[in-house]
Amino acid sequence: MKHLQTIDGSDSWLTTKVQSLFEWAAKTARIDGVVNKAVNLSRANSLWPMPFGTACCAIEFMATAASRFDLARFGMERQAFSPRQSDVLICAGRLPFKLAPVIRRIYDQMPQPKWVISMGACASTGGIFDNYAMVQGIDTVVPVDVYVPGCPPRPEGLLYGILMLHKKIKGEDLFDSSLRDEQLLNDKGLRLPPEQIDEVSEPFGNSVHQFRSA
Amino acid sequence: MLQPYIPFLILLAFVILNAVGMLVLSHLFSPRRPTPVKLAPYESGMPPLGSAHERFSVKFYLVAMLFIVFDIETVFLIPWATIFFGSGSAGGPGMGFLLIEMLVFLVILAVGYVYVWKRGGFQWE
Numbered sequence: 001m002k003h004l005q006t007i008d009g010s011d012s013w014l015t016t017k018v019q020s021l022f023e024w025a026a027k028t029a030r031i032d033g034v035v036n037k038a039v040n041l042s043r044a045n046s047l048w049p050m051p052f053g054t055a056c057c058a059i060e061f062m063a064t065a066a067s068r069f070d071l072a073r074f075g076m077e078r079q080a081f082s083p084r085q086s087d088v089l090i091c092a093g094r095l096p097f098k099l100a101p102v103i104r105r106i107y108d109q110m111p112q113p114k115w116v117i118s119m120g121a122c123a124s125t126g127g128i129f130d131n132y133a134m135v136q137g138i139d140t141v142v143p144v145d146v147y148v149p150g151c152p153p154r155p156e157g158l159l160y161g162i163l164m165l166h167k168k169i170k171g172e173d174l175f176d177s178s179l180r181d182e183q184l185l186n187d188k189g190l191r192l193p194p195e196q197i198d199e200v201s202e203p204f205g206n207s208v209h210q211f212r213s214a
Numbered sequence: 215m216l217q218p219y220i221p222f223l224i225l226l227a228f229v230i231l232n233a234v235g236m237l238v239l240s241h242l243f244s245p246r247r248p249t250p251v252k253l254a255p256y257e258s259g260m261p262p263l264g265s266a267h268e269r270f271s272v273k274f275y276l277v278a279m280l281f282i283v284f285d286i287e288t289v290f291l292i293p294w295a296t297i298f299f300g301s302g303s304a305g306g307p308g309m310g311f312l313l314i315e316m317l318v319f320l321v322i323l324a325v326g327y328v329y330v331w332k333r334g335g336f337q338w339e
Contacts, residue, residue: 014243015242015244015245015246018243019245083256084256099259101259102258102259102260103259105251105259105260105261106256106258108251108252109251109252109254109259111247111252112247180247182249
């Protein structure tokens with residue numbers, strides 16, 4: 001849990017001052033609703049996906065991103081392929097226990113605010129892979145915002161899921177900082193702490209514990 | 215005299231101000247929530263192994279240089295090939311001339327190729 005705790009004092013004095021001033025000004029001028037709406041609108045319409053494609057759903061995801069269905073219409077102009085500049089993690093495909101620590105690490109490395117779409121039956125519930133080696137729903141590993149059913153879902157299905165995520169983002173409160181917590185709590189969600197995920201994946205040849213040959 | 219360049223200078227100033235302003239403002243005002251795992255390098259979700267500043271063999275330098283030679287060859291060959299069969303019709307140089315020209319170029323490169331081969335440039339050890 002230690003490596004999920006925010007390092008203190010990283011915000012400059014000016015930053016915290018300006019943020020609280022901004023919040024205060026917006027609330028006293030009674031324009032916080034408008035500000036909220038504007039920020040959420042821009043957030044929802046400029047989501048950058050971080051695709052985590054492990055199986056056939058990734059093919060459908062590629063089709064969604066390609067010119068026929070064109071994710072760019074929804075502001076998802078750029079596929080991130082790095083957690084640094086991404087907003088929404090799209091897990092496309094089944095997740096074996098072996099990869100559970102990997103997706104958790106990628107999720108933890110994404111900057112806030114971040115959302116997760118679980119694409120397809122396997123990512124959402126384990127799907128046809130009802131066996132010992134598969135995570136039965138990635139919501140045990142990362143918190144999921146939108147589940148897209150299907151095996152695999154058609155691109156329209158994924159687009160519908162993305163539009164639902166837009167709806168969710170537009171309803172969020174900008175000034176509610178608890179929404180941006182790194183979710184250290186294990187009493188609320190279904191998520192396991194990273195150490196436990198690591199432990200669970202150990203018998204399956206945890207790919208995180210690799211070593212480089214000399 | 216410099217009158218026509220004023221819009222360009224204004225544009226230049228605006229672009230520089232805009233770029234610097236965006237960097238500085240986001241540096242000053244952006245909220246940061248770094249955690250140790252976020253600050254770690256990204257290696258596809260794996261814990262990073264070793265340093266990113268790793269040394270690699272100087273032999274790759276030779277490979278890169280040789281690549282550039284033959285890359286340039288292709289870069290010249292492709293436009294040459296596209297105009298080759300249409301040549302001569304629009305009053306340009308004829309096919310024979312173009313062929314000789316390209317052969318001269320290829321021979322010069324081939325000399326370099328043979329030289330590198332003889333000196334053992336393609337041997338890794």
